[in-house]
Amino acid sequence: MTTRTSRRAFLAGTAGAAAAVALPAAARAEADSAAVPSATADVAVVGAGLAGLTTARRLVAAGHSVVVLEARDRVGGRTLNHPIGDGKVAEAGGEFVGPTQDRIVALATEVGVGTFDAYDTGNNVYVNGLINLKYSDTGPLGTAPPDPLLLADIIKLSQQIDLMAANFPVATPWTAPNAARLDAETLETWVRANSVNAEGIVGLLRPFTEALVGAEPGDLSFLFVLAYVAAAGNATNPGTFERLFNVRGGAQQSRLIGGSQVVAQRVASALGDRVHLSTPVRRITQTATGVTVASDALTVDAAHVVVAIPPALAARIDYQPLLPAARDLLTQRLAMGALMKVEAVYPTPFWRAANLTGQFLTVGGPVGYSFDNSPPDGSPGVLAGFVGGAQNLKWGPKPLAERRAAVLAQFARMFGDNRYLSPTDYFEMDWTLEEWSRGGPTAIAGPGTLTGYGPALRGAVGRIHWAGTETSDYWQGYMDGAVRSGERAAAEVAAAF
Amino acid sequence: MTTRTSRRAFLAGTAGAAAAVALPAAARAEADSAAVPSATADVAVVGAGLAGLTTARRLVAAGHSVVVLEARDRVGGRTLNHPIGDGKVAEAGGEFVGPTQDRIVALATEVGVGTFDAYDTGNNVYVNGLINLKYSDTGPLGTAPPDPLLLADIIKLSQQIDLMAANFPVATPWTAPNAARLDAETLETWVRANSVNAEGIVGLLRPFTEALVGAEPGDLSFLFVLAYVAAAGNATNPGTFERLFNVRGGAQQSRLIGGSQVVAQRVASALGDRVHLSTPVRRITQTATGVTVASDALTVDAAHVVVAIPPALAARIDYQPLLPAARDLLTQRLAMGALMKVEAVYPTPFWRAANLTGQFLTVGGPVGYSFDNSPPDGSPGVLAGFVGGAQNLKWGPKPLAERRAAVLAQFARMFGDNRYLSPTDYFEMDWTLEEWSRGGPTAIAGPGTLTGYGPALRGAVGRIHWAGTETSDYWQGYMDGAVRSGERAAAEVAAAF
Numbered sequence: 005m006t007t008r009t010s011r012r013a014f015l016a017g018t019a020g021a022a023a024a025v026a027l028p029a030a031a032r033a034e035a036d037s038a039a040v041p042s043a044t045a046d047v048a049v050v051g052a053g054l055a056g057l058t059t060a061r062r063l064v065a066a067g068h069s070v071v072v073l074e075a076r077d078r079v080g081g082r083t084l085n086h087p088i089g090d091g092k093v094a095e096a097g098g099e100f101v102g103p104t105q106d107r108i109v110a111l112a113t114e115v116g117v118g119t120f121d122a123y124d125t126g127n128n129v130y131v132n133g134l135i136n137l138k139y140s141d142t143g144p145l146g147t148a149p150p151d152p153l154l155l156a157d158i159i160k161l162s163q164q165i166d167l168m169a170a171n172f173p174v175a176t177p178w179t180a181p182n183a184a185r186l187d188a189e190t191l192e193t194w195v196r197a198n199s200v201n202a203e204g205i206v207g208l209l210r211p212f213t214e215a216l217v218g219a220e221p222g223d224l225s226f227l228f229v230l231a232y233v234a235a236a237g238n239a240t241n242p243g244t245f246e247r248l249f250n251v252r253g254g255a256q257q258s259r260l261i262g263g264s265q266v267v268a269q270r271v272a273s274a275l276g277d278r279v280h281l282s283t284p285v286r287r288i289t290q291t292a293t294g295v296t297v298a299s300d301a302l303t304v305d306a307a308h309v310v311v312a313i314p315p316a317l318a319a320r321i322d323y324q325p326l327l328p329a330a331r332d333l334l335t336q337r338l339a340m341g342a343l344m345k346v347e348a349v350y351p352t353p354f355w356r357a358a359n360l361t362g363q364f365l366t367v368g369g370p371v372g373y374s375f376d377n378s379p380p381d382g383s384p385g386v387l388a389g390f391v392g393g394a395q396n397l398k399w400g401p402k403p404l405a406e407r408r409a410a411v412l413a414q415f416a417r418m419f420g421d422n423r424y425l426s427p428t429d430y431f432e433m434d435w436t437l438e439e440w441s442r443g444g445p446t447a448i449a450g451p452g453t454l455t456g457y458g459p460a461l462r463g464a465v466g467r468i469h470w471a472g473t474e475t476s477d478y479w480q481g482y483m484d485g486a487v488r489s490g491e492r493a494a495a496e497v498a499a500a501f
Numbered sequence: 502m503t504t505r506t507s508r509r510a511f512l513a514g515t516a517g518a519a520a521a522v523a524l525p526a527a528a529r530a531e532a533d534s535a536a537v538p539s540a541t542a543d544v545a546v547v548g549a550g551l552a553g554l555t556t557a558r559r560l561v562a563a564g565h566s567v568v569v570l571e572a573r574d575r576v577g578g579r580t581l582n583h584p585i586g587d588g589k590v591a592e593a594g595g596e597f598v599g600p601t602q603d604r605i606v607a608l609a610t611e612v613g614v615g616t617f618d619a620y621d622t623g624n625n626v627y628v629n630g631l632i633n634l635k636y637s638d639t640g641p642l643g644t645a646p647p648d649p650l651l652l653a654d655i656i657k658l659s660q661q662i663d664l665m666a667a668n669f670p671v672a673t674p675w676t677a678p679n680a681a682r683l684d685a686e687t688l689e690t691w692v693r694a695n696s697v698n699a700e701g702i703v704g705l706l707r708p709f710t711e712a713l714v715g716a717e718p719g720d721l722s723f724l725f726v727l728a729y730v731a732a733a734g735n736a737t738n739p740g741t742f743e744r745l746f747n748v749r750g751g752a753q754q755s756r757l758i759g760g761s762q763v764v765a766q767r768v769a770s771a772l773g774d775r776v777h778l779s780t781p782v783r784r785i786t787q788t789a790t791g792v793t794v795a796s797d798a799l800t801v802d803a804a805h806v807v808v809a810i811p812p813a814l815a816a817r818i819d820y821q822p823l824l825p826a827a828r829d830l831l832t833q834r835l836a837m838g839a840l841m842k843v844e845a846v847y848p849t850p851f852w853r854a855a856n857l858t859g860q861f862l863t864v865g866g867p868v869g870y871s872f873d874n875s876p877p878d879g880s881p882g883v884l885a886g887f888v889g890g891a892q893n894l895k896w897g898p899k900p901l902a903e904r905r906a907a908v909l910a911q912f913a914r915m916f917g918d919n920r921y922l923s924p925t926d927y928f929e930m931d932w933t934l935e936e937w938s939r940g941g942p943t944a945i946a947g948p949g950t951l952t953g954y955g956p957a958l959r960g961a962v963g964r965i966h967w968a969g970t971e972t973s974d975y976w977q978g979y980m981d982g983a984v985r986s987g988e989r990a991a992a993e994v995a996a997a998f
Contacts (some may be wrong), residue, residue, distance in 0.1 A: 188719025222685025310584030452720030
C-alpha cells in the first residue's frame with residue numbers, strides 16, 4: 005500500500021474558483037476529492053468492526069494489500085469497552101460468546117484473548133404482574149422462566165419453533181418451505197395463533213425480543229425469527245431457541261477476558277497503519293477494473309472493496325454506478341433495532357451473597373432483562389440491563405437523571421434491596437444515538453423483506469462485496485456472525501484475484 | 502437571495518496539501534465545501550417535486566426568500582412526462598386526480614392546468630385462473646371485479662375496512678383505537694383471518710397492492726393500510742377503500758391536461774432562478790441561529806430548511822448534529838415500494854371500438870393492472886400497466902426485450918387481440934432505478950413502524966422541517982398529499998419567523 009497526496013487536491017482550488025452554480029459532473033468529482041489524500045491497495049475494507057477487521061486480517065494473511073476505512077475514532081464497531089477504574093472494563097456493547105460460536109472464539113484465541121464464564125450461580129428473578137418468583141436456570145426451561153400461567157405455552161412454542169428451525173436453510177431463508185407464508189406474518193401474529201394464553205405470551209416475549217434484537221414481537225417477520233433461531237448454531241449443531249436464550253449452554257455462557265472490544269483492538273493493532281480511523285466513506289465508484297472508495301479523509305483506489313457495516317449504513321454510501329434495485333430496496337428495509345445498555349457499578353456484586361445471579365426478566369421496563377457484568381474477579385460489581393424496542397423509544401428521550409432513577413429503582417424493586425439505589429457509578433450506552441451504528445444490536449427484518457429482497461443480502465455487486473454480522477449464515481446479529489462474515493468475504497475476494 | 506463564491510473555496514487547495522491522513526474535523530469541513538459556491542436565503546427547500554415546489558411557492562408568496570435544491574436535472578419528482586411525438590405526452594409517473602384531491606387540483610388551476618376524464622367507457626377485463634370476465638365499473642363494485650368466487654369476501658372486507666377507516670386519526674395513525682394490535686399484523690394476516698376464500702382474496706390483493714404501493718399484502722402493516730385508506734378523502738369526506746380503488750368517482754377519475762409534470766414545471770417556472778437543478782444535498786448542519794445546507798453544487802445558509810423528499814432519501818443526508826434517534830430509525834423503516842410503469846403506443850386506442858376501457862386486472866403478472874393512458878384527444882392510443890412488488894423484482898432485472906415481449910403478449914392475451922403485439926412505441930419507467938426516488942410510488946410501512954416511530958414523521962427537528970407526500974394527513978402517497986404536505990410545511994416555517 006502506498007499513500008500519496010492526490011495531484012487532484014492541488015487543482016481543486018483553481019477548479020472551484022472557476023465553477024458556476026451548476027458544476028458539470030467532472031468538476032464536482034474534482035471538488036469532492038479536494039484536499040483528500042489518496043492511497044492504493046488490492047482491497048479496501050469499509051468498517052473496522054469485527055467483520056471488517058476479520059476480512060482485512062484474512063486478506064493480509066493471504067498476501068494482499070489492504071486499507072481499512074473506519075468512520076469512528078476507534079475500532080470495534082458494536083463492541084465497546086467502558087473503563088470502570090483500576091484498568092478494568094465493563095462492556096457497553098456486544099459481549100457474550102457461547103457454544104457453537106466457534107469463529108469468534110477462534111479469533112480471540114489467535115490474538116491471545118481468553119474467555120471466562122458469565123456469572124450464573126444462584127437464582128434468577130422473574131416478575132410479571134401477579135407472578136413473582138425466583139428460579140434456577142439448571143431446571144428444564146433453562147433461562148426461560150417457569151411462570152405457571154405460561155409454562156405450557158413456553159414449552160409448546162419452543163418446541164414448535166425448534167422444529168421449524170431444524171433443517172432451515174440459514175444462508176437462504178427465502179428458500180425455506182412455506183417461506184412466503186412465514187414471511188407474510190409477524191412473530192406476534194404467529195404466537196397469538198399458536199398459544200393458549202396469547203396475551204400473556206406476547207407480553208413475555210416483549211422483554212425478550214427487546215433485549216435480543218431491540219424490537220417488539222409485532223415488528224419481526226416470523227421467517228426472520230426462524231432464520232435467527234436457526235442461525236444460533238453451526239454446521240453440525242442446528243440452532244435452537246434455547247441456545248439463543250440461555251446463559252448456561254447458550255449464547256450468554258461466556259465472556260472475553262479484558263472485554264470484548266479487546267479482540268478488535270488486537271486485530272487492528274496487528275494490521276497497524278492499514279487501519280484509518282475517522283474516515284467515513286461517502287462514495288464508492290466502480291469501473292471495469294477497480295473501485296475508488298472516497299472518504300472524508302482518504303481516497304482509496306483498489307481492485308475490490310468489502311463493505312462491512314450494517315445494511316442501513318451501507319445504504320447511505322453513494323454508489324456509482326447505482327447498485328441493483330433489489331440491493332438498494334433491501335437496505336431500505338433492514339432497519340436497526342433500538343437498544344440501550346444501562347449499567348450500575350457497586351463496590352461488590354452483593355447479589356451473589358443473596359444467591360442471586362443478577363439476572364431478572366420482567367414485563368414493563370425500563371429494563372426488561374438484567375445480568376451480572378462484573379469483571380472476572382468479581383470486583384467491582386457491575387449490574388447491566390437492556391432497554392430495548394418500545395422501552396428504548398419511551399425512555400431514551402428522557403433526561404438522564406430520570407432514566408437513571410427509574411433503572412436503579414427497578415433494580416432495587418426486582419431484587420428487594422435498596423442498596424441498588426446507590427451505585428458508585430452509573431453509565432449507559434444508547435446505540436440508537438451512535439452516528440456509525442444508528443441502532444443496535446443488529447438489523448431486523450419485517451415481513452416481506454427476506455422473501456422479496458433477501459437474495460441481495462450478500463451477493464457481490466461486481467467488485468463490491470458485503471460483510472457484517474447481518475450477512476452471516478450462522479450467528480447473524482452476534483460477534484460470531486461478524487467474524488464468519490469477514491471470513492466469507494475475504495475468501496470471496498481472494499478467489500476473485 | 503445572494504449568490505457568492507465561498508471564500509473557503511480558495512483556501513481548500515492549501516489546506517488539502519497540508520493535511521495529514523487523519524484530517525481534523527475543521528479541515529474536513531473546509532475540504533467538503535471546496536469549490537462550491539454558496540448562497541443565503543430565509544428558507545432552503547430540498548427537493549423540487551410537488552411538495553418542495555408547493556412549499557417554496559407558498560413561502561415566496563408570504564414574502565420569504567427561498568432557495569430550492571433539486572438533485573435531478575429536472576423538476577417534478579415522481580411526476581414525469583414522456584414525450585410521444587407531436588408535442589404530446591404520456592405520464593411515466595403519478596398522473597391521476599380524483600374527488601377530494603382538492604389541493605393538487607387547486608394548484609393545477611392556479612398555474613392554468615386543467616383536468617380531463619380518464620377514459621373509462623365500456624368494459625374492464627378480469628382474468629384470474631378459471632375466471633375470465635368483462636364488467637362495467639358502473640356496477641355496485643365499481644372498479645373491483647365481480648368475481649363470483651370472491652364476491653362475498655370483496656364486499657365484506659371492503660365494508661369492514663371502510664368501517665375501521667371511518668373516524669381514523671389520519672394525522673396520527675398511532676393513536677387509532679387498537680393501534681398496537683393493528684400494527685402488529687400485516688394486511689395478509691388480517692385478510693386471511695377475515696375471509697372465506699382467503700387464498701383467493703390474497704391472490705387478488707396482490708395485483709392491487711402491487712399497483713397501489715409497489716408491495717405485497719404481506720409487506721404492509723394493517724394499520725398502515727387503514728391509514729392509507731382513511732387518507733383517501735378530506736376533512737369532510739372520510740376516505741374509503743372504494744375511492745382509492747375506483748376510476749369513476751375515485752382516485753383514478755381524472756388526468757391533467759398536458760401531463761401531470763406540467764404542474765411542477767409551471768410552479769418551478771414561476772420560482773425562476775430560485776430553483777437549482779443537479780444539486781444533490783449531502784449535509785445539513787444546524788446551529789442555534791440557522792442551517793447550512795450543503796449540496797454538490799451549492800451551499801445555502803438559511804434560517805430554516807424544509808426537506809421535501811422521501812424518508813428513505815432523507816435518511817441519506819448527513820445531519821449535524823444528529824437527528825433524534827426515533828427520526829433516524831423511522832427513516833430506516835419507511836422503505837419505498839417497487840414499481841415500474843410500462844406503456845405501449847398504438848396509432849389509435851383500438852380497444853375503445855371493442856367497448857373496452859383498456860383496463861384489465863389479473864393475477865400472475867408481469868402487469869397486474871392496465872389502463873388507457875392516451876392523450877385527451879385519444880390520439881395516439883397509449884396502453885399503460887403497472888409492474889409492481891414481487892412482479893417488479895422478478896421482471897425488473899430481465900433484459901428489456903424479454904420484458905417487452907412478455908408485457909405485449911399479456912396485453913394481447915388479456916384483450917384477445919394480436920394487434921397489441923405491435924405497438925409503434927414501447928417505453929417503461931422503473932422507479933426503483935431512479936437514483937433520486939429509489940422506488941415508487943411511495944414509502945410503505947411494515948408492522949411496528951407507525952406505532953413505534955410514527956410520531957417522528959413530520960415533527961420539525963429545530964429548524965429542519967419535513968414535507969413530501971408521505972408526511973401528509975390526506976392522500977399520502979399521491980400528488981395531492983405532496984401538495985398538502987408542502988402547504989403544511991410552508992405554514993409551519995412561516996409561523997416560525
